[in-house]
Amino acid sequence: MTFKLGEDMGNSLSLIMLAAWPAFAALLFSRLTPRQALIWVPLLGYMLLPPVVGIDLPIVPSLDKHSIPALSAMLGAVIFRDRFPVPWIRPEGWIVALTALALVTPMLTMATNPEPLIEGITYRPGLGLFDALNGTINTAFTLVPFLLGYLVLSSTDGVRAWMVALTVGTLAYSLPMLLEIRVSPQLNVWIYGFFAHDFSQTIRYGGFRPMVFLEHGLWVAILVVTAVICAAVALRDGNRQARMRNIAVLAYLMVVLVLCKSAASIIYGMLLVPMVLLTSPRLQVRIAAVLAAVVMLYPLALWLGVMPTDAIRDFALSMDAERGRSLEFRFMNEQVLLDRASQKPLAGWGGWGRNLEIDPVSGQFTSVSDGYWVVVMTISGIAGYLSIFGLLCGSVIRLWAAARSGAVSRWTGGLALIMAASLVDLIPNATVTPLTWISAGALAGLAARGMPASAKSTVASQPASRAMKTVIG
Secondary structure, three states: OEEOOOOOOOOHHHHHHHHHHHHHHHHHHHHOOHHHHHHHHHHHHHHHOOOOOOEEOOOOOOEOOOHHHHHHHHHHHHHOHHHOOOOOOOOOHHHHHHHHHHHHHHHHHHHOOOOOEEEOOEEEOOOOHHHHHHHHHHHHHHHHHHHHHHHHOOOHHHHHHHHHHHHHHHHHHHHHHHHHHHHOOOHHHHHHOOOOOOHHHHEEOOEEOOOOOOOOHHHHHHHHHHHHHHHHHHHHHOOHHHHHHHHHHHHHHHHHHHHOOOHHHHHHHHHHHHHHHHOOHHHHHHHHHHHHHHHHHHHHHHHHOOOOHHHHHHHHHHHOHHHHHHHHHHHHHHHHHHHHHOOOOOOOOOOOOOOOOEOOOOOOEOOOOOOHHHHHHHHHHHHHHHHHHHHHHHHHHHHHHHHOOOOOOHHHHHHHHHHHHHHHHOOOOOOOOHHHHHHHHHHHHHHHHOOOOOOHHHHOOOOHHHHHHHHHO
């Protein structure tokens, strides 16, 4: 059993926290209702466990802050299956098909990449059976949160409980965030003994953006965007007694979002909060579905040359020269990597850096894969992209199809917008997390169960002013 870390070695507390999380999950399942425990086990794990570092075991991929809480929550869900508010449902055919494709893709990638890549002084090994097995297990770990959301949180009450937990968790998380905004991101160093990323990327606009225990400041910002949208839904849904509190929570989280100094996340918040407050939930789902379809078709649009990247770059440059140049660099890298992906279109290049362009003289990589879509496309090809993004984007599109013949609660519309923002952010960044997968699964499961006849039928039973107590207590 060893650590797996890029440059530095975490202290012993890193290993202790990861190894002890299943026991902590068992404690939560013994003290809370099964649904509450299932929400908090992955959420607290994502917020508190050390990033980047993991536990290496034979054959299986590294066990980290994403996989350990998800597997712990799934074990609890299986043990307490009969005690959840809604019965489990069988996944729909499209989910079964895409999941099977995702699990088979590593084998296809291995079969199409047996040869090593030798370029100048560089050597990248060919893929073997171990790589295929490792990739399949890693994919299964990745999809566990989706299954949890699909089976357990796929109801209006479940969606609301999930969104309130995101709000409460982020409010608590904002305290260490504010500390790091003031003194620079140091908590992970103080507690776990290492810095998780490049320190220079935490410096923005004359100050710092927080990381706390996440991989990057961008991950923190997208978490705050999620909580901002949740708070806006609570304001729209709450009663008069809770109005002032909900306004204060929303205003506070908006300030924290600005202090995170992520331009894209600030834009998401500025655009989506008015949408939550001023439009109907049905329209919100429709807009989210359109954005999901755009993200799904983004690689095709680039291949065909119909994506207006020049116009987007020019607009970004006019708003912020530094961020505009960053976006221009990303577009250039995307085109390089897309050209490389076209050489292995079916199942990609696989791991070991085979998906990246390299300088044969210096041995340095000359391309950077920032966006999650291009990571998936170059490593796993069209098969991997269709399976992974089919599940993520398909959950929102499936919800839109179901919403055409049923009522949509404000919480459902809000979670659809959260998913839309998360999906759009996967174009420039790799900010997909277990929280993203849980939200996608909840929406897909809610659509599969059938939308309620009245959006007020379940929401009215528990107003937003009591939701916080319900999730915690």
